[in-house]
Amino acid sequence: MRIRGAIHMHSTFSHDGTLSVAELAALYRRNNYQFIAITEHAEDLDHRRAECLLDQCREHSRDRLCVIPGAEFSCGEFHILGIGVVTAERQADAITAAETIHSHGGMAVLAHPKRFGWKCPTEILRAVDAVEIWNVEYDGRFLPSTQAAEAYAAMKRAQPPLLAVAGHDLHRMASFYDVALVMDVGEPSAAAILSNLRQGRYAIESRFFRSGPDGRISKPRSAFLRILSGQLRKMRQARSLIEELLS
Numbered sequence: 502m503r504i505r506g507a508i509h510m511h512s513t514f515s516h517d518g519t520l521s522v523a524e525l526a527a528l529y530r531r532n533n534y535q536f537i538a539i540t541e542h543a544e545d546l547d548h549r550r551a552e553c554l555l556d557q558c559r560e561h562s563r564d565r566l567c568v569i570p571g572a573e574f575s576c577g578e579f580h581i582l583g584i585g586v587v588t589a590e591r592q593a594d595a596i597t598a599a600e601t602i603h604s605h606g607g608m609a610v611l612a613h614p615k616r617f618g619w620k621c622p623t624e625i626l627r628a629v630d631a632v633e634i635w636n637v638e639y640d641g642r643f644l645p646s647t648q649a650a651e652a653y654a655a656m657k658r659a660q661p662p663l664l665a666v667a668g669h670d671l672h673r674m675a676s677f678y679d680v681a682l683v684m685d686v687g688e689p690s691a692a693a694i695l696s697n698l699r700q701g702r703y704a705i706e707s708r709f710f711r712s713g714p715d716g717r718i719s720k721p722r723s724a725f726l727r728i729l730s731g732q733l734r735k736m737r738q739a740r741s742l743i744e745e746l747l748s
């Protein structure tokens with residue numbers, strides 16, 4: 502079975518999230534997603550809230566949507582996503598966070614590289630499974646940052662197995678953009694999805710972009726560039742019209 506999913510979104514369990522878990526589930530179900538991996542800010546969770554998050558993810562995993570709970574650990578300037586791991590334990594640094602995530606059977610993802618200028622110590626790259634080559638909140642919609650390909654290639658030279666993922670980092674309804682992690686699974690369970698993610702058995706797909714888990718772009722950007730040049734032409738026409746009216 503071919504399924505589409507998204508990782509990295511925040512519900513009201515995070516201080517800056519605006520949608521409940523139920524609303525997140527409904528939003529993604531409506532947009533034809535079969536799994537989401539929620540990553541709440543770990544500093545907003547304590548033991549009770551972590552339990553509550555797990556309950557809600559279980560409750561809303563239905564109607565052909567699997568809701569995988571997780572956390573985002575702030576470790577100085579680096580944020581590490583724990584896909585499939587919810588823990589209220591504080592993490593001393595990014596490497597310890599990745600180790601904790603792995604000890605709980607999760608996937609460790611280095612979030613929004615733009616925040617740290619796309620430069621990260623090799624020890625951290627070696628500790629995580631993947632890096633967000635595209636974070637919709639930080640890098641924008643439609644396409645990854647122009648820096649992404651080069652920066653990811655440099656990271657991969659330091660750590661060849663490092664996977665590429667796209668993350669939504671969604672906090673509110675209006676910032677939804679359809680970029681999916683697409684994979685084939687037998688049974689769409691959280692365990693099977695997590696296993697595919699960790700083994701890099703998925704592709705990143707959006708309207709204007711497609712790449713493998715190795716960041717190799719397989720869909721040309723020409724479609725996007727055609728739309729952009731069409732918009733620019735319209736803007737130029739509008740400007741000359743305004744100038745005519747003003748003269």
Ligand SMILES: [Zn+2]
Nearest residue numbers: 573580612613
């Ligand atoms: Zn973050």
Ligand SMILES: [Zn+2]
Nearest residue numbers: 509511573670
């Ligand atoms: Zn986040």
